[in-house]
Amino acid sequence: MNSNSITVSNLTKKFSFSARNSSSGWLKNLFSPETKEIVAVNDISFSVKHGERIAFIGPNGAGKSTTIKMLTGILFPTSGKVNILGFDPTKDRKKLAYQIGTVFGQRSQLLPNLPITDSLEFFGVMYDMPEKEIKKRIAELVELFDLSSFITQPVRKLSLGQRMRAEVAASLIHKPKIILLDEPTIGLDVVAKKSLRDLLLKINKEENTTIFLTSHDVGDIESLCDRTIVINHGVVIRDLPTQDLAKTFVYEKYIDLVALSNFNNFPELPEGIRYSSKDKNKITVVVDINKINVQESLKKLLDLFEVEDIDVYNADLETVIRHIYERDSTSN
Amino acid sequence: MKEIRLATKILKTLVKDRIQYLDRLVVDTIGVIARCGILLILYWYVFKLSNGVINGTTFLFAAWSIFFYFSFSVLRLRDISREIMKDIQTGNVEVLFSKPISYLSYRMWWQVGSGIYSFVVITLLAVVALFFIIGLPPTMTIGIFIPTLILTFFCGAILSLFLYTIVGLLSFWIEDINPVFWIVDKAVMILGGSYLPVALFPAFMFKIALWSPFGASQFVTHTVYETWQTNWYQLVGIQLFWIVLLGLVVYFMFESAKKKVSVNGG
Amino acid sequence: MMKELYFALYAIKKNIQSSAELRTSFLMNIVGMSINNTAFIILWGFFVKSVGVIGGWTVADIIGLQGFVALCFGIVFSAGAGIRKLADYTASGAFDRFMLSPKNLLVRIATSSFGVSALGDIVFGIVCLSIYAFLIHATIYQILLIALLVIISTIVFLAAAIVIYSTSFFFTDASSVTGSLFELFLTPSLFHGGAFQGAMRFIFTFAIPSLLIGALPVEIVRDISLGKLLLVGVLAIFWFVISINIFNRAIKKYESSNFMTFGN
Numbered sequence: 001m002n003s004n005s006i007t008v009s010n011l012t013k014k015f016s017f018s019a020r021n022s023s024s025g026w027l028k029n030l031f032s033p034e035t036k037e038i039v040a041v042n043d044i045s046f047s048v049k050h051g052e053r054i055a056f057i058g059p060n061g062a063g064k065s066t067t068i069k070m071l072t073g074i075l076f077p078t079s080g081k082v083n084i085l086g087f088d089p090t091k092d093r094k095k096l097a098y099q100i101g102t103v104f105g106q107r108s109q110l111l112p113n114l115p116i117t118d119s120l121e122f123f124g125v126m127y128d129m130p131e132k133e134i135k136k137r138i139a140e141l142v143e144l145f146d147l148s149s150f151i152t153q154p155v156r157k158l159s160l161g162q163r164m165r166a167e168v169a170a171s172l173i174h175k176p177k178i179i180l181l182d183e184p185t186i187g188l189d190v191v192a193k194k195s196l197r198d199l200l201l202k203i204n205k206e207e208n209t210t211i212f213l214t215s216h217d218v219g220d221i222e223s224l225c226d227r228t229i230v231i232n233h234g235v236v237i238r239d240l241p242t243q244d245l246a247k248t249f250v251y252e253k254y255i256d257l258v259a260l261s262n263f264n265n266f267p268e269l270p271e272g273i274r275y276s277s278k279d280k281n282k283i284t285v286v287v288d289i290n291k292i293n294v295q296e297s298l299k300k301l302l303d304l305f306e307v308e309d310i311d312v313y314n315a316d317l318e319t320v321i322r323h324i325y326e327r328d329s330t331s332n
Numbered sequence: 333m334k335e336i337r338l339a340t341k342i343l344k345t346l347v348k349d350r351i352q353y354l355d356r357l358v359v360d361t362i363g364v365i366a367r368c369g370i371l372l373i374l375y376w377y378v379f380k381l382s383n384g385v386i387n388g389t390t391f392l393f394a395a396w397s398i399f400f401y402f403s404f405s406v407l408r409l410r411d412i413s414r415e416i417m418k419d420i421q422t423g424n425v426e427v428l429f430s431k432p433i434s435y436l437s438y439r440m441w442w443q444v445g446s447g448i449y450s451f452v453v454i455t456l457l458a459v460v461a462l463f464f465i466i467g468l469p470p471t472m473t474i475g476i477f478i479p480t481l482i483l484t485f486f487c488g489a490i491l492s493l494f495l496y497t498i499v500g501l502l503s504f505w506i507e508d509i510n511p512v513f514w515i516v517d518k519a520v521m522i523l524g525g526s527y528l529p530v531a532l533f534p535a536f537m538f539k540i541a542l543w544s545p546f547g548a549s550q551f552v553t554h555t556v557y558e559t560w561q562t563n564w565y566q567l568v569g570i571q572l573f574w575i576v577l578l579g580l581v582v583y584f585m586f587e588s589a590k591k592k593v594s595v596n597g598g
Numbered sequence: 599m600m601k602e603l604y605f606a607l608y609a610i611k612k613n614i615q616s617s618a619e620l621r622t623s624f625l626m627n628i629v630g631m632s633i634n635n636t637a638f639i640i641l642w643g644f645f646v647k648s649v650g651v652i653g654g655w656t657v658a659d660i661i662g663l664q665g666f667v668a669l670c671f672g673i674v675f676s677a678g679a680g681i682r683k684l685a686d687y688t689a690s691g692a693f694d695r696f697m698l699s700p701k702n703l704l705v706r707i708a709t710s711s712f713g714v715s716a717l718g719d720i721v722f723g724i725v726c727l728s729i730y731a732f733l734i735h736a737t738i739y740q741i742l743l744i745a746l747l748v749i750i751s752t753i754v755f756l757a758a759a760i761v762i763y764s765t766s767f768f769f770t771d772a773s774s775v776t777g778s779l780f781e782l783f784l785t786p787s788l789f790h791g792g793a794f795q796g797a798m799r800f801i802f803t804f805a806i807p808s809l810l811i812g813a814l815p816v817e818i819v820r821d822i823s824l825g826k827l828l829l830v831g832v833l834a835i836f837w838f839v840i841s842i843n844i845f846n847r848a849i850k851k852y853e854s855s856n857f858m859t860f861g862n
Contacts, residue, residue, distance in 0.1 A: 097432035125341040359778040366782040374793035511630025518637035
């Protein structure tokens with residue numbers, strides 16, 4: 001039994017569209033337009049095991065949604081293969097649909113005027129579940145997601161946090177083996193975000209649901225996903241455990257210097273140290289410890305500046321990810 | 333089996349929704365009164381001026397014929413074009429494609445479900461009101477009236493759904509389908525016997541109304557006339573012909589649309 | 599006041615620029631609209647053919663009627679298409695950003711969107727009125743009357759639109775309610791004017807101003823009736839004042855809601 005829930009091999013997607021050539025006349029553009037081709041996804045490969053929690057991230061336009069569409073069978077690849085739960089999405093989209101759940105942060109799938117239970121029943125029927133099983137499952141989900149306090153209210157009257165809980169519950173009505181989430185925490189407050197993340201972890205633990213998440217929220221990635229795949233310009237540029245991701249720029253150390261009175265001068269820094277930000281109250285520098293170690297740099301910095309407080313830390317995940325995006329585009 | 337279960341569920345859920353929120357019912361009622369109601373009053377006056385008979389028909393027949401058109405339109409099957417267009421523009425079509433359902437039948441049942449409550453309530457009330465205000469033409473009391481009415485109603489509903497679905501599916505290729513929608517919708521309006529009942533059509537226009545799918549979708553308006561008793565099977569035959577033809581068009585268009593989505597995105 | 603006007607024109611220009619980019623759609627819309635409106639002429643034209651002349655109304659008058667209504671519809675809903683979107687704005691809470699704008703609220707909302715399809719109505723309206731003027735062998739006097747009545751009917755139309763769409767603030771599912779109320783106003787205005795007599799004529803002149811935007815102007819031009827002209831003019835001012843009043847009251851009732859787009 002294949003322990004992979006998703007296997008993607010050499011997946012490529014090219015889009016061709018007719019582009020207007022501004023230098024030729026409009027008649028020519030109408031009848032024989034130039035076709036341009038863009039490569040949205042370029043030969044990517046990865047596999048996901050059952051029960052894994054994956055973050056699938058990349059800057060806008062990187063090819064994320066294109067890849068996800070190919071996973072669900074909405075878009076057909078130009079070349080390469082996708083195998084999800086043993087299905088080929090291009091052939092067995094409907095069968096696959098029974099095994100997948102989807103949550104879109106910005107688009108609701110619930111019926112707005114009726115209480116959640118109506119939506120849950122509705123989806124239950126859509127997924128061909130027998131009546132008894134639907135009722136049982138709804139009771140499970142209500143308990144698991146703590147929906148009972150607002151279960152009788154029409155969906156349109158719920159707060160965003162409550163709605164997202166309901167959305168995720170609805171996506172799980174048919175006990176899918178994989179759940180795909182697109183920006184699920186967008187717009188939620190800090191408490192609601194944590195609550196949603198905890199729920200997803202619980203589901204993953206109790207039902208071994210594979211979680212495939214795209215998000216721009218670093219907190220989602222850090223707390224929810226043990227593995228991160230970074231895609232940019234249609235190519236997978238990182239595929240590693242999330243905690244290793246944070247260590248990618250481990251050779252960079254950040255040092256904050258808080259002024260004793262005011263920083264008036266910003267002299268040139270020794271080799272290996274550069275300014276990240278500076279104003280009269282606080283300076284942040286980045287130290288490349290391949291070139292100069294922490295001890296040396298602290299000595300030199302304390303010679304240059306009078307400080308009241310000092311803080312030494314690694315780049316946070318957000319900065320790391322940003323660097324990955326930025327540095328990848330410049331190398332292209 | 334699953335189709336039927338899902339269809340029933342869609343209808344049940346939507347009717348429940350509409351019962352909860354009567355806004356839609358109020359809106360539809362005002363709509364019928366504004367259009368059909370005012371129109372009937374105007375025609376009553378017009379027929380009176382013409383000594384009760386125009387083109388061989390009386391107010392009674394014309395009124396019921398016009399009413400059937402507007403009652404049918406309460407179902408708002410035409411809105412399926414806009415719903416499909418919205419689905420495509422918002423990307424919702426992809427969400428629905430990822431569900432284990434047939435998109436088109438889902439959309440069609442949804443459209444029926446949205447309108448059925450208003451349709452039943454308004455039609456019942458209006459029939460009672462009309463019965464007491466203007467009475468019933470003798471053609472509506474004969475035995476075959478009800479069954480053939482029901483038959484032609486269902487055929488007309490299916491035909492309307494197909495017609496407007498074709499318009500909606502054009503959104504996969506054209507950015508703004510509104511102009512096409514208006515043309516189709518107006519053709520249905522003219523040839524269906526709405527503001528001008530079919531009995532008052534000039535001969536050539538009647539022919540077009542008879543043979544075109546636009547007119548055929550509204551054949552319920554033909555059921556009140558005396559000619560219906562002898563002609564009904566011919567008209568239902570025409571409806572069936574168009575249902576098959578347009579059904580094929582819908583099928584092929586949708587297959588083509590799915591291919592397009594799968595190759596070039598939405 | 600001049601600033602308001604200047605800004606309104608600027609907003610309209612910007613909207614045109616952004617819609618004109620969909621050039622094929624633009625043309626298609628105009629053609630589509632014209633065909634759309636022609637349907638009513640066909641219908642009522644055949645009506646006159648079957649039924650005969652009622653209330654003095656001939657096929658020419660039908661064309662004139664459609665011309666007036668299409669033209670005032672086109673003028674109001676091209677430059678001021680935002681009024682129709684009032685229901686959506688209030689439901690989605692997008693209305694807030696208009697409230698924060700330093701410009702006159704009503705003008706800002708009205709010019710927030712440009713209705714490309716309504717341009718088709720303007721073209722159609724002008725063509726119809728020209729044909730009408732030709733068919734009745736209009737004198738200079740009558741042509742001037744037409745021009746004046748276009749202005750008056752546009753004012754009435756604008757006022758009616760404001761009143762109707764202002765009700766968006768009072769309902770949850772506002773867009774269907776307002777659309778429906780608008781039907782109640784617009785549909786009778788497209789009906790054969792001669793068929794309106796007695797109580798019907800009274801209601802649709804004084805209670806719902808449908809006859810003011812098409813049927814009465816046609817009769818005024820045809821009969822050169824100054825009495826009716828005065829009546830229509832007075833009512834136009836009356837409706838305009840009422841509409842501003844109702845709009846301001848509606849604003850006070852405004853509440854914003856937390857809303858997520860719903861797909862079905």
